Amino acid sequence: MIEHILKGGIHPNGHKISDISSIKDFQVIEGDEFFIPFVQHIGSPASAVVKIGDEVERGQLLAECGAGLSSRIHSPVNGQVIDISQVYHPAIGQVSGCTIKAINNDTSNFKKLDGGSDLSDLARRAGIVGLGGAGFPAYIKLNPNKPIDTVIINGAECEPYLMCDHALMHAKYESILAGAQMIKEHVKAGACIIAVENNKKDCIKLFKENSKKYNIDVVSLPTKYPQGGEKQLIYSILGRTVPSGRLPADIGVLLHNVATVYALYEAAVFSKPLFERVVTISGEVENAANYKMPLGVPVERFLERTGNKYKKGHKVIFGGPMTGGSVASLDIPVIKTTGGVLLLKNQKRHNILPCIRCGKCSEVCVMGLVPRELEQNFLHNMVEQNVDDKIMSCIECGCCSYICPSVRLLAETIKAGKKKAAVFLANKKGNK
Numbered sequence: 001m002i003e004h005i006l007k008g009g010i011h012p013n014g015h016k017i018s019d020i021s022s023i024k025d026f027q028v029i030e031g032d033e034f035f036i037p038f039v040q041h042i043g044s045p046a047s048a049v050v051k052i053g054d055e056v057e058r059g060q061l062l063a064e065c066g067a068g069l070s071s072r073i074h075s076p077v078n079g080q081v082i083d084i085s086q087v088y089h090p091a092i093g094q095v096s097g098c099t100i101k102a103i104n105n106d107t108s109n110f111k112k113l114d115g116g117s118d119l120s121d122l123a124r125r126a127g128i129v130g131l132g133g134a135g136f137p138a139y140i141k142l143n144p145n146k147p148i149d150t151v152i153i154n155g156a157e158c159e160p161y162l163m164c165d166h167a168l169m170h171a172k173y174e175s176i177l178a179g180a181q182m183i184k185e186h187v188k189a190g191a192c193i194i195a196v197e198n199n200k201k202d203c204i205k206l207f208k209e210n211s212k213k214y215n216i217d218v219v220s221l222p223t224k225y226p227q228g229g230e231k232q233l234i235y236s237i238l239g240r241t242v243p244s245g246r247l248p249a250d251i252g253v254l255l256h257n258v259a260t261v262y263a264l265y266e267a268a269v270f271s272k273p274l275f276e277r278v279v280t281i282s283g284e285v286e287n288a289a290n291y292k293m294p295l296g297v298p299v300e301r302f303l304e305r306t307g308n309k310y311k312k313g314h315k316v317i318f319g320g321p322m323t324g325g326s327v328a329s330l331d332i333p334v335i336k337t338t339g340g341v342l343l344l345k346n347q348k349r350h351n352i353l354p355c356i357r358c359g360k361c362s363e364v365c366v367m368g369l370v371p372r373e374l375e376q377n378f379l380h381n382m383v384e385q386n387v388d389d390k391i392m393s394c395i396e397c398g399c400c401s402y403i404c405p406s407v408r409l410l411a412e413t414i415k416a417g418k419k420k421a422a423v424f425l426a427n428k429k430g431n432k
Helices: 120-128 164-186 201-210 229-236 256-270 297-307 362-365 371-379 384-389 399-403 410-430
Strands: 033-037 062-066 077-091 095-100 150-155 189-195 217-221 252-257 276-283 289-294 312-316 340-345
Touching: 033 077, 062 252, 062 276, 062 362, 120 164, 120 189, 120 256, 150 164, 150 229, 150 256, 164 189, 164 252, 164 256, 164 289, 189 201, 201 217, 217 229, 229 252, 252 256, 256 276, 276 297, 297 340, 362 371, 362 399, 371 410, 384 410, 399 410
Parallel strands: 150 189, 150 252, 189 217, 276 340
Antiparallel strands: 033 095, 077 095, 276 289, 312 340
C-alpha cells in the first residue's frame, strides 16, 4: 500500500511495445568486432591487463579497476584483442578501450570468477555496476558506512519504451528474489521491498506468489514518471526524504535496480562476471524486442542482426527518450548502462516562445524546484543564484521540458547550469 504519493511527475505515453514473453539471444558471428570502453561506470577508467594479440575467453578480465571509484571490464566473447587505443562511448565521446574480434560464436561457457569473500567482493570482481543507468559500482553500495534497515529493489521502469527490466522480471523473478535476499542478509537489513509499477501486473503477481519464502515484501506503484528515480522511490515507499547532497544510506536505505540484483545473483551462484545484459530495441523499428546482449556490440550491427535498420531522418537514442541521449555514430557500442536502443523520428523543432509564467514546470518538478527561474539564472550568468536555488538537486528527468507550452529547453539549460554550478562550488571549496 503506497501512502506517500509522488509529488509532481508526468504521464507520457508509455509506448511499451516490445515483447516481454521471452528474452532473445543476440547472435554472435565469427569475425564480429566488439568495441569495449574501459569506462562503463561512474568513476575512473579501468586499466588494461591484456595486450594486442592476446586471445581471450568470454568472461575473462580485460581491465582492472582504476584508481579510486572504478569497475572491472570483462570480455563479452571468445576472441582476439586486435587493438588497444580509443573507442567510442555513448555519452562521453572517445575513451580508452580495446577492440576484440570474435573467434567463435560459442556462448555455452565463460571464464568463471576466482574467489570472492562476500557479496561486495564478488560484485567488485564481477565488475557489476548500477544497471538502471547510473553505473555506480555495486560493491561500494554494498559496503555502506551507515546501518541499513531497508533494502529497496527498483523494478519501476518508468521510462517510455524501455521494457528490459519488465522482460527480466518476467523471466527471472525467482532469481531476483533470491538475489534480493542475499543483499538483505549481506547488509543485515530488517526489511526488503521489491517495487514495481502497476502497469506490470504479471511481474507483481509472480513476485507476490513467490516472495514469502524469501521474506520479501512486494509493492505495486502507481504508473507515473519519474517514479523510478532513487529519491522518488524511497519517498513513495517509505515517506523518507533523502536530503540534498546526501545518499540513501544516510537515511538507512539501500537501493538496487532489478537487473543489478540479477547480475549479483549470477555472480554469487554461477561465478559469472558482468559481460552481457538485457537491452530493449524499440521505437520506429520493424522488430521491437528484448535481447540478452554481449557488451561492445556497435549499434549498427545490433539493429541489423535484430531485423531492424537505421532510417534516414531518424535518430538513435541510448536509454529512454526522457533521460537518454542520441548518438552521433552507428559505431557506438552497447555498454553496461545501456538499457535500451531506440530509433525515433527527428521531431520538427518548434519555435521557442517566451515564458508565459504558467507554473507548469514547477508543478511537475519532483524535486520542488522552479525550473523557469533556474533557466533564467543560467541565461543571465547568475551562477551563485542558481546554487542558492538548489540547481544541484535537479535529477535531470526532463519533466519540465516535456510540459512547457512555450517549448523552452528547460532541462537542457538546467543541465548546463549544473555544470557551471559544479565548477563554482569546486572553486569556492578550493579557496577556503
